[in-house]
Amino acid sequence: MTLHGGALCVLAAVMLAAVSSASVVRMENLTPSERVWQSRARDAEAGNGTNSEPGLTVGDPPQCRKHACPPTRVLADRGSYKEVYFPVAPYAKSRVEGKSLVPAVLDLYKRLRGYITGDNKKKQELPMTLPVILRMDLGDGGMFNPKNFTMFFYVDPSVKSPPAPxxxxxxxxxxxxxxLYIRTFSGYPVTYGDWMKELLQLAADVEADGEPYSKDYYYFASYDPPTQLTGRINEVQLLKPHKFSSGP
Incomplete structure (x- = not known):
């Protein structure tokens, strides 16, 4: 089997550009539901880990104290991984097919980065958020050579009406x-194999617990720039099928 050496370094490099050039959008005239997101963003900045919506957590990982992250609720902590609920939230996403990992990541990031830095109908700059999420869709290439990729940027809660791209x-x-079932790990994953080692461990642990998960795709999430050598947060994720996912 062939691993993509250095491929996820590209994803890490993406994070360097993302975090270093994040901008701020003014918050005003929010609807009640949008005030929930505003409150969450302020709590995250303060690092107090609270939220206006009961049960949703903020500021974990600590990178989310500086940049908005999607709201979550931990449904179960099983030691090696957590079962985490994500409520409805806005995202910008883009997909490529038929490319290998490195060119796919570069292409997807260029598109989404352009969108949040003003390449949209309003020419509006949006704040960068975390994490950068990459979904691999399994196809003819199999788990170790995926050819279809989707990247997601969570839309900052301060943006009350995201501009059209x-x-x-x-x-x-x-x-x-x-x-999602989420396995968090530290260190500096360099190769595709580094990430797959963690993903396969997550799959084994989820299966051992008798939990169902989708085998059609999987996710990598990155929170840190490549210049950060310590305190790094990385995630591998598997999706719980919707029919088994009752939420909070």
Whole structure:
């Protein structure tokens, strides 16, 4: 089997550009539901780990104290991984097919980075958020050589009306609630194999617990720039099928 050496270094490099050039959008005239997101962003900045919506956690990992992260609720902590619920939230996403990992990541990030830095119908700059999420869709290439990729940027809660993208390959939408099994690990994953080692361990642990998960795709999430050598947070994620995901 062939591993993509250095491929996820590209994802880490993406984070360097993302974090270093994040901008701020003014918050005003929010609806009641949008005030929940505003409150969450302020709590995250303060690092107090609270939220206006009961049960949703903030500031974990600590990188989310500086940049907005999606709201979550931990449904179960099983030691080696957590079962985490995500409520409905807005995301910008883009997909490529038929490419290998490195060119796919570069292409997807360029599109989404362009969108949040002003390449949209309003020419509006949006704050960068965390994490950068990459979904691999399994196809003919199999788990170790995926050819279809989707990247997601969570839309900062301060953006009350996300602008329409200029690029037709970008979608901005509210993603329905979902539940993930998430394995968090530290260190500096360099190769695709480093990430797959953690993903396969997550799959083994989830199966050992008798929990169902989708075998059609999986996710990597990165929170840190490549210049950060310590305190790094990385995640591998598997999706719990919706029919088994009752939420909070």
């Amino acid at each position: 200029n690029n037709d390959d970008i979608d901005v939408l509210d993603v329905n609630s979902y539940t």
